[in-house]
Amino acid sequence: MDAATEYSRRDVLGRAATMGLLAAPAAALLSACAIGGAGGDSSAGGARREPATKDNPLGVDRSAPLEVVVFDGGFGDTYARNAEARYRRANPGAAVKHSATQAIQPQLQPRFVAGDPPDLIDNSGAAQMDMATLVAQGQLLDLTPLLDAPSLDDPSRKVRDTLLAGTVEKGQFGGARTYALNYAFTVFGVYHSQKLLDDNGWTYPRTWDEMLKICAQAKKKGLAGWTYAGRHPNYLTFTFYPFVAKIGGPEAIRAMDDLEPGAFRQDAVKAAVEAYYELAAKGYVLKGTPGLDHIQSQTAWTQGQAVFIPDGSWVENEARATTPADFRMAVAPNPALDPASDRMPFETIWAEAGEPFVVPAKARNTAGAMELLRTMLTRESVQDFSRLVSSLSCVRGATDAVDLAPGLKSGSAMLNAAGPNVVVPMLPVWYSTLNKEQIGGTLGELMAGRIKPDECLSRFQSCADRTARDSSIEHPKHSA
Template identity: 45%
Template sequence: MGPTIEPGRLARRDLIKRAAAMGAVAVPAAALLSGCAAGGSGSTKKDTGTKTAANPLGVDKNAPLDVVIFDGGFGDDYARQFEKLYSKEYTGAKVSHTPTQNITGLLQPRLNAGDPPDIVDDSGNQMIKLDVLQKAGQLTDLTPLLDAPSIDDPSKKVRDILMPGTVQIGMVDNKFVTLPYVYTVSGMWYSGKLFKQHGWTAPTTWSDFMSLSAEIKKTTKIAPFAHQGKYPYYIDVAIMDLAIKNGGQDFLTRIDAMDPTIWDEDAAKNAIEAMYEIVQRNYLLPGTDGMTHIESQTAWNQYKAAFIPCGAWLENEQLKATPSDFQMTFMPMPSLPGDKLPATAIRGGANEFYIVPKQAKNAAGGMEFMRLMLSKKGATAFAQTANSLTVVKDGVDPTVKLRPGTQSTVTALKAAGANVFNPTYVNDYSAFATDMDNASAEVMANRMKPAEWLKTVKASAVKAKKGS
């Protein structure tokens, strides 16, 4: 949950957003259902135009477009690039741009009044839960967007140019009602400058990782490893990535189904013991167990640690703290002996949810805005402006220069090919995920051994399974 990203970020994105990036759940909007429902029965006049091959969604070319963007870790400049694309196509349309960090505070009154924006980036710790909106009848069915021709290749539908899993993640109550636009990969990060300076090679196996860590500790004053101790879901992601790569698709399927027997098996045992080895050998940056994500990541930027685990929002989140010649670089979690997935396999999935409210006056324009977001120009603009990837397959123009961290995630994603995984258990079993967070924090602080961690996590899985 390192949250959505981060302006000051614990506004990262908001710890919540990060969670979303890794599959977590958004903050509930308690009294929203009745409020939204109150405005759900109005009959708003829609702005529509004639559907043609060039205008497949039937946009009224002169209708204004009302855009609301969560101003978090990605900022809002990227949305202005999308708005320029829209204005170029629809020269008679006035586009209004509203950035906010309080989506609920801005959106709920407008929903209740039956006068919502046309497109909303529903993100941050004040986002409105999608299931709440859907139950209140406040979300437009975006299936027409999926079936519309893509901007760059009209012979392909929009649904055909999306990264695997995008449509499924955008489904609420079996309807595609939100576009998860950002594609986040997670793994390990290091400084290319630091590694070149010392002649170090990025490890692909855990054995090589530990050997390099031993060398770093022996020959420098740099700690081999730092982590965001106050938010242990970061280290959970690292542990579970080790386990999933070791146990393969079977392990992934069973953890998402909350099968408690997996915690008795080798993949889980190998993963937690590998991580605990870092603790045992005293390879942790002193104090990292008590640091926030920004504190630990900034220490890493200051060359106080060689490696840190994180999602791809890291580069944008750390822009101000990162030296210009740091050469931020992403790598997959190193392979354990006997891994069933290749060394190049990485965690990746869609997040950052965009919606078109049901009562939006220019709903067709809102969907067209999304179609432009899903063009190569849109995806490239986002990568350049927000330093992150999108759900558009091969969406970044290869001739465009990206920041080193973002470029390294592009490279890693291509190398992974079909070996990209994205566990979903955090969505369905949040109490279990919290129990794992707490146990992992104890392991990293050396107050709990791997065997007890496995026992604790299994007990939580049994409880979660019964509760489901």
């Protein structure tokens, strides 16, 4: 990646923040599944700490054992194991216990209740623990000491100054404290095989009418236009939310985030719903898609059964085993509905920091956990991450010299082209159940052809209104 691309990405998120699109989350939806009692002073951390020095700014006990649990999803865990090896070289007396799982909450919730959590957790995936609940109960450590520590690459700079704009804010919940370090930088969009498009003489569609034409041509060739993770239909929101913003402007997304009355019946949402319904009504969705999980839908797509799939930049690594060598994975924004009336341009996308790493307040070796994160934020570690998993990281300029895989290179170019037109919906952070189960689930029903647009909009609004009336949860708002 060249320097111009990296500068653009910094500038994109900086300007997005000033536009109010990249708001710092306050307390989000509190899960009904409680973790346990409060964790005490979440800024103090656990035991096993030495006096801070210039060479050891976090006060790491270099002989203390460290336990790490990583989500074993699209990124795998090799990148984390490699960083742990670097940590052990710097702390030769420390044993590191590593485990990987997709069942983060089922496995770790009992340990939080017992007051015996691991030291560092990659809290990601469908079974992740609810961040707002953990924060509200004092279960997570404030990572400000890590952010203010000197970078291992350049001790004259603080860690926070090496991160892409928006990374620190994405881990904040109500105020200035940061409780999560979102390690990856994800771009969402409509993924496709450039080879498949070229072989059929198709150019990626810039308007929805052009999208429908390609889908019609694909259908005649025995191909589906779209597939998606039918069993996890919130994947549809990866392109649906920026489509709403494209049609109605950033204020359309802010209204949804803030659960404003009627926000899910506004014209931009209605137009986006009707456009997506056309895919189902005209038979352009791969048969059987509602029963497919994310892996199965991605496999159908890489095997050429469908032309397009809404996804995030982790897909290149997650689908690596089934992707043909000449596939030439690429990603593009959702097509414009009507360039003449849309409030934002074709290039508008959703992109943000993700893959949250957290340090439990009651962990035995909080200093070691933060030091491992500091190690993970070195250029060596993040370049290793990008090579292994085809994802950008949260560190600015770290992949400038890295030969990126096709999908990641395409995603970087898409982000560069977006300029200031990057939206970051906060609904998935503030109201995870509403986003995943209700908005995502309703979109899945629409795309399966089981409901029509009017019913879809009614369900959207009903679920949003019910969430807005729920006095048991916090209701954060975008700043004016």
